[in-house]
Amino acid sequence: MVKFVEREVRRGNTYDGIIMDPPVFGHGANGEKWEFDTSFPLLLTNIRKILSPSPLFVLVNTYASSIFSTSLGNILDDILPAGIIEHGELGIAQKDSEKSLTTGVYARWRL
DSSP states (O other), rough: OOHHHHHHHHHOBBBBBEEEESSSEEEEEOOOOOEEHHHHHHHHHHHHTOOSSSSOEEEEEEEOOTTTTTHHHHHHHHHHHEEEEEEEEEEEEETTTHHHHHEEEEEEOOO
């Protein structure tokens, strides 16, 4: 994901919308290390560079237990251009109950 975005920056390609589901942890082919808490803000900085002049949205979904939806929204707000941020929890509703099991968080940026 990181290398793809870096190539798109070099090529000058832009996008009106971006949907991401970054992993919590991972390794690249050459031993690169991905940790959501430290790598995601760097990725988002490059994502900003490939947004078109009139972008529509950036949507991020993650299952990282180390981040709250408010924090994810704040990261988008800090790095992306001024816009509207929406965030919340993803969950599975329990049968015959109003309770749900949280499975992840999301945040969406839009103009």
